[in-house]
Amino acid sequence: MKEVIKQLTEAFGPSGYESQVTELISNMVKDYADEVSTDVLGNLIAVKKGKENGKTIMFSAHADEIGVVITHIDDKGFLRFANVGGVGIASLVGNRVRFGNGTIGVIYSEKGDWKELKLDKLYIDIGAETKEEANSKVRVGEFGIFHREFTDLGHRVVAKSMDDRVGCAVLIEAMKQIENPTNTLYFVFTSQEEVGLRGARTSAYTINPDLGIALDVTLTGDTPEAHRMEVSLGKGAAIKVKDSSMITHPKVKELLVQLAEDGNIPYQMEVLERGGTDAGAIHLTRDGIPSGTISIPCRYVHSPSEMVDMRDVQACVDLVLAVANHDLDTL
Ligand code: CO
Numbered sequence: 001m002k003e004v005i006k007q008l009t010e011a012f013g014p015s016g017y018e019s020q021v022t023e024l025i026s027n028m029v030k031d032y033a034d035e036v037s038t039d040v041l042g043n044l045i046a047v048k049k050g051k052e053n054g055k056t057i058m059f060s061a062h063a064d065e066i067g068v069v070i071t072h073i074d075d076k077g078f079l080r081f082a083n084v085g086g087v088g089i090a091s092l093v094g095n096r097v098r099f100g101n102g103t104i105g106v107i108y109s110e111k112g113d114w115k116e117l118k119l120d121k122l123y124i125d126i127g128a129e130t131k132e133e134a135n136s137k138v139r140v141g142e143f144g145i146f147h148r149e150f151t152d153l154g155h156r157v158v159a160k161s162m163d164d165r166v167g168c169a170v171l172i173e174a175m176k177q178i179e180n181p182t183n184t185l186y187f188v189f190t191s192q193e194e195v196g197l198r199g200a201r202t203s204a205y206t207i208n209p210d211l212g213i214a215l216d217v218t219l220t221g222d223t224p225e226a227h228r229m230e231v232s233l234g235k236g237a238a239i240k241v242k243d244s245s246m247i248t249h250p251k252v253k254e255l256l257v258q259l260a261e262d263g264n265i266p267y268q269m270e271v272l273e274r275g276g277t278d279a280g281a282i283h284l285t286r287d288g289i290p291s292g293t294i295s296i297p298c299r300y301v302h303s304p305s306e307m308v309d310m311r312d313v314q315a316c317v318d319l320v321l322a323v324a325n326h327d328l329d330t331l
């Protein structure tokens, strides 16, 4: 799985421009799906058909990542930019961005000031000396992402866009392991999660599932002086109780806990005080869809160096498999 995570996290896919990522995933899953398609908003939808008495489950993981968009290019060729999604400003200075055509730039702060980190004091230097030279490489309106390679630390791995390519990797691995399911399983690699759960909204409407499960990263409370939170790296799949976008349906929460208990899958309960996932959009679809989230614990979320533990990733795969194979009549 590490190789899949490496490929996915090194791909280019800011919100709205996920096609490089979804094409990569499409090639990885096409032999394991009955149908693969892409919709108007750029969601990649892979289906494994179930039996007649089965239910419909939608699993989602977002393909997009946070990034920047160029707003202005000055006479000396410096770029100004806005955020795409919740970019952590403190992690920008000195870091590099990569645009769609491969152009790389350095982010820095006016006056070299590290204390007053505001987005409108930051600029991107792509090595251009004039506006014309800059314009020959990039244009206003172009999207960029963090430029960082995947790093393997053993049990733990670090990359940009682990949020949520690691969730995509979990679904890809689960797809490989499921044969002849009873339930019809939709694996949706959604667009535009980071700017407001947009791809999940339209795809959930189309699929209209009996159960929706999002796979996404969550914060941890296990680093020096961290905000108090019960989630730690290496302690298993996190079963979400709530975040800002939803309260997990009690029956879905109980089902996930029961399946983890029955399957001896390490798990922990997650209460996220801010942030949301695709399940926030799925559960509000039509007249409401029972939904939940299986979270991959992740340190340094929305920085260029997001860290997860492969043992948690495995636990999440196991929990997805348990849900996929469950007889949902009891829900
Ligand atoms: Co995110």
Ligand code: ZN
Pocket: 062, 163, 164, 193, 216, 217
């Ligand atoms: Zn995410």
